[in-house]
Amino acid sequence: MKGTHSLLILLVLTILLAGAALFIGPVSNPSWAIIQGIRFPRVLLAIIVGAGLAGAGAVLQGVLRNPLADPFILGTSSAAAAGVVLAAVLGFQHYSMLYFMSIGFALASIFVVYRIAQIDGRAPIQTIILAGVIVSLFFNAAVFLFFSIFYRESFTMLFYLLGTLTEGSWTLIGISASIITLGLGLTWFFSRELNMLTQGETTAFHLGVDVETAKKLLFVAASTLVAASVAVAGMIGFVGLIVPHMMRMIVGPDHRLLIPASALGGAIFLILADALARTIMPPLEIPVGALTALLGSPYFVYLLRTRQNAGDF
């Protein structure tokens, strides 16, 4: 009951902050047009992208059995971005191609990371970081390759890659929102299996879990969540690390609560981060992805050191 209570509080907080965020920005007396046309889609984006990235983080941490996993650190975001950029430079007009390539690249990258990082049934942080660096380097290089061959006006694309919530297309926002809602629903449906998987794949097998199916499904769901977020907002890092970690302290490690809590927490986190990014250096706006990375990296180091001291890997 305590858990459901926390979820309710998080939900109310999300709605209140979303409402407040509509009135925060470089223009202090915004017209209705600004609120409706610019800020509203932006806050909506913050909610869906935050929910998608934080939900994906919680899932990946569970399957890899490591609370320090994150789509950005694992290189999943880079892979999804490479898919988006490739779809753009190849001139695919239809949205389905954009999402198809983004999801495909993300899924491939998770598969590679899993194969590289896993030792004796779990992924220790050293190999996770290693695999993530390798995968990120590869896909970042691919992005620059696509740029140098095809692209002449790469500045907007570069800004996108840094992570922003300025996407104005309602179609893209709508598609991503639907995919992320579905993805979160699917992971929640398998959250008990995810709890079992955190005990180890062999143990999960002996407890009656169809391990291969559950794992595949959760990986597909996680990469879909990441890809749908990256497709509209670029690479916003560390949301998937910071938020599930904080939510675990509030609702505990049970994924039946942790996944919805992370989704709401991610929304709150990104609404706040974006409000900060819009107002910290007026009239300039900094990419929210740069901001979360600046905040997230030290947080990661902090978690790494405290867990290391506790001998807890």
Next chain:
Amino acid sequence: MSTLLLKQVSFHYQGGFALQDIDLSLPEKSFLALIGPNGSGKTTLLQLMSGLLQAKSGQVRLQDRPLNTLTRRELARQIAVIASDQYFAFPFPVVEIVAMGRFPYLGRLQKLTDSDRQIVEESLQRTEIGHLRDRPISQLSSGERQRVLLARAIAQSPAILILDEPNTHLDIHHQIEVFRLLQHLNQEHSMTVVVVLHDLTAASTFCRTVALLSEGKLVKTGTPQEVITTETIRSVYRADIEVHPSPMGGFPQISYR
């Protein structure tokens, strides 16, 4: 009728190691120790018995059904396994870990019923960890963790309980406790117990049947007195030891030279 029956079971890894022609029958209420030198195939045999590995030839039958025809859930209601290395990445409270044992009985999205909760409570009591119920597993000592895993296995209400070296990280006090509990489950609750053991004295003290593996073959099965003899152990383990009857009741015990 035997609970678990292995008929001419063979298995080989791609690397080359193989288990050959294993015949083993576990009558109801058996208490079996699998012993043998490192690399003799104990863990592989355990994994064949628990359904984690599939025999390349021969058959494993559980209560007269081929093991590989059971669904994952059916299997988990019949056989509970405690692997030797356990790692807890997340601070689940003890009671939630134990409740995971009820997973094979629950529908998707179904909550624990009252009888599930009662079984979880009984499992906590039986392993004497009721006072730890709300503590995060990550804060417990290895002896306490072992008891939590036992409680989870008991909550599965299995017919067969399989353990891979349950005593490795435990001091003698906790070792004796674990074996007493296993004996209790075996005798009072008719659970068949299979344990892989390196400690031969423990095997002969607590287990009714001992099966000795060497280089992928079952070389001897019988009572501790029949299997653990100076001659057999010396030749299979290539160790300079002497077996003599324990003053505590005549079962064989090992002295190193």
